[in-house]
Structure formats: structure tokens, C-alpha cells
Amino acid sequence: MKKPRLLTSIYAKFAILFLLIWWVLNSLTFGVTINIIANSFFDKLSMDHDQLMAEFRRVRTITGLVFLASAAVGTIIILIAVRSIVKPIKRLSKASKEVAKGNFDIEVKVTSADEMGQLTADFNLMTKELKNIDVLRKDFVSSVSHEFKTPITSIKGFAKLIRDNPLTDEQFSEYTEIIVNESERLSVLSSNLLKLSELDSKAIREQATVFSLDEQIRKAVLILEAAWSKREIEFDIDLEEITITGDEHLLQEVWLNLIQNAIKFSNQQGSIKIGLHQSGELAKVEITDHGIGIREEDKERIFERFFKGDKSRSQDGNGLGLVIVRKIVEMSSGKVYFESESGKGTTFIVELPQISPFHSA
Ligand SMILES: Nc1ncnc2c1ncn2[C@@H]1O[C@H](COP(=O)(O)OP(=O)(O)OP(=O)(O)O)[C@@H](O)[C@H]1O
Ligand SMILES: [Mg+2]
Numbered sequence: 001m002k003k004p005r006l007l008t009s010i011y012a013k014f015a016i017l018f019l020l021i022w023w024v025l026n027s028l029t030f031g032v033t034i035n036i037i038a039n040s041f042f043d044k045l046s047m048d049h050d051q052l053m054a055e056f057r058r059v060r061t062i063t064g065l066v067f068l069a070s071a072a073v074g075t076i077i078i079l080i081a082v083r084s085i086v087k088p089i090k091r092l093s094k095a096s097k098e099v100a101k102g103n104f105d106i107e108v109k110v111t112s113a114d115e116m117g118q119l120t121a122d123f124n125l126m127t128k129e130l131k132n133i134d135v136l137r138k139d140f141v142s143s144v145s146h147e148f149k150t151p152i153t154s155i156k157g158f159a160k161l162i163r164d165n166p167l168t169d170e171q172f173s174e175y176t177e178i179i180v181n182e183s184e185r186l187s188v189l190s191s192n193l194l195k196l197s198e199l200d201s202k203a204i205r206e207q208a209t210v211f212s213l214d215e216q217i218r219k220a221v222l223i224l225e226a227a228w229s230k231r232e233i234e235f236d237i238d239l240e241e242i243t244i245t246g247d248e249h250l251l252q253e254v255w256l257n258l259i260q261n262a263i264k265f266s267n268q269q270g271s272i273k274i275g276l277h278q279s280g281e282l283a284k285v286e287i288t289d290h291g292i293g294i295r296e297e298d299k300e301r302i303f304e305r306f307f308k309g310d311k312s313r314s315q316d317g318n319g320l321g322l323v324i325v326r327k328i329v330e331m332s333s334g335k336v337y338f339e340s341e342s343g344k345g346t347t348f349i350v351e352l353p354q355i356s357p358f359h360s361a
Helices: 010-044 049-100 115-164 169-200 213-223 225-230 248-264 321-331
Strands: 208-212 234-239 243-247 271-279 282-289 335-341 345-353
Touching (some): 115 169, 208 213, 213 225, 213 271, 213 282, 225 248, 243 248, 248 282, 248 321, 248 345, 321 335, 321 345
Parallel strands (some): 234 271
Antiparallel strands (some): 271 282, 335 345
């Protein structure tokens, strides 16, 4: 809504109202009094003293009555005016109580273009935003519950099978393996949720240190050895020696998540290329895989919470990795983007300033 113009503002309304009341009262009082004086007083100048005094008293009584009448008219005008100002305030107060109860489906009618109208429009905007946040929160809670429910159901099912049935050695080790994997998944999910909530609530403070980015990336590859050796993946690593100032612990999460994705979405015996180069003032990291790539329709959504593209490969993930990556990179004043072709492969690119002015994203 537009800002109210001076003439339609409450200031102007009050000013006009008081001028009007002032004018009505004055003109009633003085107009009537002067009329009486003009009509009767001057005609009776020839009266004697007693008659003159009686005439003065009559004029005084009439003047008093006119004063009373004009005060009554003024009071009525003020009451009507105040009611029209208070009414929208009462409507807003009633609506605020509804919002406090959690009812966001409420809209107060904007009836004027003054400050009150502006306040009402702002109130409506606020409830709309609150409603959106509420929908997001409910979505989030239902996604989290869903993500927890699947592994818990599977753990429970296989634990019961082990408890209630005589099993062969092979079955036993297969079922316990599933239970271990699903527990691992639950543990990663809860630690990722915790990380996200810390990043969201800005509970993480900058722990800026100077460290070698190439070493950090090499370390990330080593940490993930179990995953890539199982898939027999080859690495082509080309890292320039670059030191960077930033939060070492948080940035390690970025490389772990991106390399983990590259491994997960690569084919057996695939290859992954990791490059680190200086690009102007920026350190540029490129992680390229030749795996399944990202489908056109998924490209806009991969940074959304809980979004998982290829369901068969993303079984062991929760769709939180890239959300964490983006948050950390943006907090480090960098940016992350990707190029991908379905069926051919994907390159994730991270650009970071070498001295990262850490801020809350
Ligand atoms: N290198 C990649 N190649 C192909 N698809 C990818 C790649 N990286 C991410 N994606 C797509 O983006 C989705 C989201 O990735 P993200 O890392 O956030 O979740 P995830 O890997 O499925 O689970 P999590 O990281 O929580 O374990 C993936 O499910 C996948 O569809
Ligand atoms: Mg991931």
C-alpha cells in the first residue's frame, strides 16, 4: 500500500475536525448571541434601568443556553469522529488476538488511505508472511518425521526378524548389516539436522584461521577412501597451493559433501576430477564427476531441503548435503553453482574469497 498523502492522513483529519468543531462552536455561540443583541438590545436603548437589566439577564440566559447547545453538538461530533478512528483499531486488536491463537487465515479490510489504513495493510502482510512460515515449518516437520520414520521402521522390522526367527548365518549377517546401515543413516540425519539448525540460528561463530585449502581437499578425499574404493573410482587431482582465511572446520564439510555426492552419483569404476585454481582474487574449486548427471527438471530443486533427485541412488541420503554446502559457502562470502548434463556428469564449482569476510547467510 502507498504511503498516505498529507491530506488523507490522520494529522489532516484531526486538524480539519478540530477546526470544524472550533468553527461550529464559535459561530453558534457568537453568531446567536450577537444576533440577539442586534435584534433586541439596540431597539431598547430607550428602556429604563430595570428593563435594561432584565434584558441583559435574558441575553445572558440565552447565551448560556447557546453555549450548552453548542457544547452538546461539539461532543456529538467528537464522539462520532473518535468512534470512526477507534473502530479500525478495535478491528485490528481483535485480529491480533486471532493471530496470537495461531489463526493466520485472517485479513482485516483496509477502509482508509491514512496511517490506520497503512497499519492495517502492514498487518495483513505480516499475517500472510507468518502463514507462509507456518506452512514451511509444517513441511519441514513432516519431512523430518518421514526421514526418521523410514530407517526406524526398517531397523524395527529386521530386529524383530532376528529375535523371532531361526536364521541362517547369511541371513543374520545381511539383516544386521541393514540395521547398522540404517542406524548410521539416522545418526548422519540427526547430525546434519543439528548442523543446519546451528547454521540457521547463527550459533556458529567465525573461527577464522589461515590454512592450506589444497591440503584440506586432499584430506577430504582421504577421509572418503572407503566410499570411493568400494566403487573403484579413480581420481584426477590438480590442486594449486592456495592458503585461505576462513572457518576450517565448516569448509571441510563443503568438500566432504561435494566429493561424497560425486562418488555416490558416479558409476562403478568412474572417475572424478578435482581442481583448485586461483581466479583473480578468488580460490576456485571444481569437482567433476562423469556419473548420472542431474535431470533438467531437478536442476532448480537440488539446493532445497530434503530434495533427492534419483531415488535409487539417494536412498542413503537425506537431501540435506547441498543445503549445508550452500549455507557454509554463502556464510564465507563465496558462491556455489553447478553445470550438469543428464547421463554425462556434473561439475560443482565453489568460489571463495581468499580472506573470507565471514557473515551470517
Ligand atoms: N554430483 C551429482 N551428480 C548427480 N546428482 C547430484 C550430484 N550432487 C547432487 N545431486 C542431486 O542433488 C540431490 C541433493 O543432493 P544432496 O547432497 O543435498 O542430498 P543427498 O546427497 O541425496 O543426501 P545427503 O547429502 O543428505 O546425504 C541429490 O539427491 C541428487 O539428486
Ligand atoms: Mg549429498
